[in-house]
Amino acid sequence: MKKIIGAVMLVVAAVCSSSAQKTTATYKLGDIVSDFKLKNVDGTMRGLVTDAGREKGYIVIFTCNHCPYAKAYEQRIMDLDKNFRQSGYPVVAINSNDPKEAPEDSFEKMAERAKEKNYTFPYLFDESQAIAKKFGAVRTPQVFLLNRNKQGKLELVYTGAIDNNWEDAAKAHRHYVEEALTDLSENLKPATAETKAIGCTIKWKK
Known part of the structure; x- marks a missing residue:
């Protein structure tokens, strides 16, 4: 009987472990990204489909107020929205920092x-x-970077840095996001689909 109970417990543990892994799984290149709703600075709840699906995709950027890297890229983020919103790829900025760890990043x-x-x-x-x-x-x-595929789903096609020089935009000779968007405009998958993000670590809740 003890052996049977032990075997059952192992099966239950395996199922729970599998369930937990599915719950915590993160997106990978090629995955379909689900919509979400978060509070925007204007007080409304905002996600990725509030414009009735007219967008070809979205430039989702995790950023914040206090990080020196985020500050250095702020104008470039604003320029990305200015330059690509009309072609169907607006910016959606998200701050995930815990304000207790970084007070400057409060709502x-x-x-x-x-x-x-x-x-x-x-x-x-x-x-x-x-x-x-x-x-x-x-x-x-x-x-x-999310792109709407032929089925109308938002697919993750690029992840990483904006360009290759966080200190000086004028000295960057690789503009990864812009290059990926150019490839998409030509119905091609981004030639460079992943780079290393350079910046401050997200301040997780303790």
């Missing part, structure tokens, strides 16, 4: 920053940090 400070800099894109607060974990985001800034 109130986010709203102030967005107003001060006149962001033209949503700046969402991932308070539970569930979306960052689902995407597998670990740094700020970190890009996840």
